[in-house]
Amino acid sequence: MEIKDLGRSLLRKRGTTVFLIIIASVVFVSILEPIFLRWSNIRSIMIGMSSDGLMTIAMTLVLVLGGIDLSVGSVAALSCVITGGLYLSGMDIWLAVLIALAVGVLVGLFDGIMIGKLGLPPFIVTLGMMSLARGGAYIFTQGSPLSLSGAPESFRFIGAGYIADVPVFFLIFIVLAAIFDFLMKHATVFRSIFYIGSNEKAAKLSGINVSKVKIWVYIVSALLATLAGILSLSRFNVATPSLGSGAETRAISAAVIGGATMTGGVGSVLGGVLGVILLNIVNSALIMLNVSVYWQDFVSGFILILAVTIDFLSHRKKS
Amino acid sequence: MAHVLEVRNITKKFGAFAALTDVSLSLDRGDAHALCGENGAGKSTLMNIIGGVFSATEGEILIDGAPVAFHNPRQAQEAGIGFVHQELSLCQHLSVAENIFIGRLPKKNGIIDKEKLREDALNVLSSFNVDFDPDDLVGNINISEQQIVEIARAVSLDCRILILDEPTSSLTEKETENLMRIIRELKSHGMSILYISHRLSEIFEVCNKATVLKDGHYIWTKDVADISSDDIITAMVGRSISSIYPPKAESVGEEILSVGHLSRNGYFHDISFNLRKGEILGIAGLVGAGRSEIMRSLCGIDPCDEGSVRLFGKELGKNDYRKTIDEGICYLPEDRKLLGLFVEMSIENNIIAADTKAVSGNGMILKKKAGSFAARFVKELNVKIGTLEDPISSLSGGNQQKCLIAKWLAPEPKVLILDEPTRGIDVGSKVEIHRLLRKLADRGVGIIMVSSELPEVIGVSDRVAVICEGSLAGFLSGDSLTEENIMRLASGKEAV
Structure with missing residues (x-):
């Protein structure tokens, strides 16, 4: 009976559903195309998902809070070109990284104050920030990518290096995902994010400092996006102002596939990570199976709507 | 015709x-x-x-x-x-x-x-x-x-x-x-x-x-x-109050809370009252008279323009509800769905919401501690639940309300303010909540109950403050505590 209960409670979790879909896709694709399971392919899937993965962690946090952060992709671009530009102007690369992180904190602080203190709608504030940061990145580079020749090996290592044949970028993503998943499940301050997302008024009336929590969540979100930008710079060795365009929609899709809702109070980082993995595996599979790349967006959209519909129907049946 | x-x-x-x-x-x-x-x-x-x-x-x-x-x-x-x-x-x-x-x-x-x-x-x-x-x-x-x-x-x-x-x-x-x-x-x-x-x-x-x-x-x-x-x-x-209400206080003790000349422009004006140990103070008045607003300002949830709130003689700071809670004043808001429940969340998470620190160690919520903490209140308040992990939305209105009361008992308040604590719940739970309030009062917790239901205010309270259009219209207790007098004071007339 206990095993049956365990099974049932696992099935009720969105993560399990996504995990099963991942397994099924992998099995399906590797039967059609065994190359899919080669380590080199798996490695490239890993590195390909890491930047989106960091932003999905960020998006999961803000969605659970009952907000949204549309600026993740362009904040990544901004931090990427700031780091690259400052390095090219002769600054030490690590100092440039620190400055980019500081800019990330400022961006998050700005979003957080506008949303948490002034009470402006998160969609509008971060939509504005999305353009501000993207515009800033273009202004900073005058529109053309900056090639980062001769960057120190230590910097190249974090985005393009390997440990035991696993991409460091991916390891950073997975470790952060594990940390945030743990914190979201257990940390006292992170529980406030769920309370606020579930019922902001009730959270306030429970003595939770709602604006403070909102401000730091947006700071964390901007910092994760900043990190994605810095690591992408290290990976590509080029500071591109168009980096991460559309990343916000992919992050929202992944977080929602993983169980987060647009109304807040629900979601898990683990679910979001599984969502990212699913979307990237399917994209890679499409390439492997020689499907035109134009199908990628189409299929991602289909998966998103399918996941949400299944979830909606299964919950409706219960109540 | x-x-x-x-x-x-x-x-x-x-x-x-x-x-x-x-x-x-x-x-x-x-x-x-x-x-x-x-x-x-x-x-x-x-x-x-x-x-x-x-x-x-x-x-x-x-x-x-x-x-x-x-x-x-x-x-x-x-x-x-x-x-x-x-x-x-x-x-x-x-x-x-x-x-x-x-x-x-x-x-x-x-x-x-x-x-x-x-x-x-x-x-x-x-x-x-x-x-x-x-x-x-x-x-x-x-x-x-x-x-x-x-x-x-x-x-x-x-x-x-x-x-x-x-x-x-x-x-x-x-x-x-x-x-x-x-x-x-x-x-x-x-x-x-x-x-x-x-x-x-x-x-x-x-x-x-x-x-x-x-x-x-x-x-x-x-x-x-x-x-x-x-x-x-x-x-x-015109109706007699049935005997379903718990007995009144036999004696009241020292002063716990004293509110002096509390005013908030446009909401209420010059409100003064005190609360003694063992006492249940009812707050009556018409809907919109400003009762909830007074309570919210008293707790520091909303601002106030003038006046002081003293707990055991010590003046409380303003506009900081968290601090007020930690000092020992808790407020159960009126609208359960809108202001109280975290609907998607578990019973346990709802009960620990006002005092997550009590079940935490090193910044983490300790699962075991949270569980036994919530279980203690569920037992004490006789809440009928499946497991603590069930969403609170799976409970009946009366049981949800009991969970919210449990949430506010968790920080061990010295003064508990309840705004319409029995609105829209079944009679059985209502009686249990009334008894619980008396039990808490006997234990020394100061209770303030805002209620629009006259029989409840009269049946449960030892003393009633009537609010009329943002002002304190008067206190009623003992023989003068009648529905008629409450209605008179609440509509701006003299009590008889």
Whole structure:
């Protein structure tokens, strides 16, 4: 009976559903195309998902809070070109990284104050920030990518290096995902994010400092996006102002596939990570199976709507 | 001659609960008929039946002597019944004229005929003698003018029977005067009006008949000229309090809380009271009198402009509810769904929400500690649950409310303020909550209970403070603590 209960409670979790879909896709694709399971392919899937993965962690946090952060992709671009530009102007690369992180904190602080203190709608504030940061990145580079020749090996290592044949970028993503998943499940301050997302008024009336929590969540979100930008710079060795365009929609899709809702109070980082993995595996599979790349967006959209519909129907049946 | 409107032997049941039992009422041409009763007496249910929102379980409605059956508000509207709800239902961003003719705008060649719209609106408004223009945006005119727009809309639908539900509850004195004038005007043109208001003076000003309901039963209908406001109050409340309430305090101890001259501009003014150990202080008053606002400012949830709050003689800081909680004052808000519950979250998470620190170590919530903590309160309050992991939405209203009370017992308050703690819950849970409050008071926790239900306030409280329009109208205790006195103080009269 206990095993049956365990099974049932696992099935009720969105993560399990996504995990099963991942397994099924992998099995399906590797039967059609065994190359899919080669380590080199798996490695490239890993590195390909890491930047989106960091932003999905960020998006999961803000969605659970009952907000949204549309600026993740362009904040990544901004931090990427700031780091690259400052390095090219002769600054030490690590100092440039620190400055980019500081800019990330400022961006998050700005979003957080506008949303948490002034009470402006998160969609509008971060939509504005999305353009501000993207515009800033273009202004900073005058529109053309900056090639980062001769960057120190230590910097190249974090985005393009390997440990035991696993991409460091991916390891950073997975470790952060594990940390945030743990914190979201257990940390006292992170529980406030769920309370606020579930019922902001009730959270306030429970003595939770709602604006403070909102401000730091947006700071964390901007910092994760900043990190994605810095690591992408290290990976590509080029500071591109168009980096991460559309990343916000992919992050929202992944977080929602993983169980987060647009109304807040629900979601898990683990679910979001599984969502990212699913979307990237399917994209890679499409390439492997020689499907035109134009199908990628189409299929991602289909998966998103399918996941949400299944979830909606299964919950409706219960109540 | 047949009555314009006749309601015969209406009974309305919601499940096993009878909101109305065998209620009859009639309205003639040019009548203004007041419907009186406490909160929960069945006034709204009756109006909603006449207005086609609900259908009656038994009984019939006749218009001009012919029976009618409404299945939706539209049918009632077509039969000539206009219903102006307490909460206005206007589109703030549209003009007055567009609001009056919403859903039936005059058209010419498929587009809105602005000129005809304006003309028609002026036509309708001409009988109201108003200062605003049909082209003004509704958001830019004041509340009483918006009320007039609502009435104008009903009138323009050729209604002959107008239901006004607490039309003056958000109006100033001057605005009320204007509305009274309009009601008299409508009456003189033959409109029949069904008027609901807690303010008795208005009833004597414009109504010629009054019907009293109590607990869903019809009490009487009389000509207003033959009665006094005391007659209405007595009829509304005249009933003995059943013995379901716990015993009162035997003795009260030292002062726990003292509130001095608390004021918040526009909300309440110069509120002073104290609370003693072992005592349950009831806060009574009409809805909108400012009771919740006083409590919220007292706790530091909302700001206040003047005054002090002292807990055991120590003055509390302002505008910091977290600190107030930690000092020992907790507030259970009135609207469970809107302000209390974390609906998607587990019972356990709901119970620990106000005091997550108590179940944490090193910044982490300790699962085991949280579980046993929540389980202790679930047991103490006799909450019926499956497991602590179930979502709180799976519980009944009464059990949800018990969980919220548990949430506020968790920080071990010295003063617990409960705002409408038993609204909308079953009788069994209600009795349990009343007993719990007495138990807590006996244990030395100061209890303040805001309630609109008079029998509850009287049955549970040792002393009652009555609030009237933002001011403290007086305290009642012992023999003077009667429903009649509460109603008198709450409507701005002297207690007897």
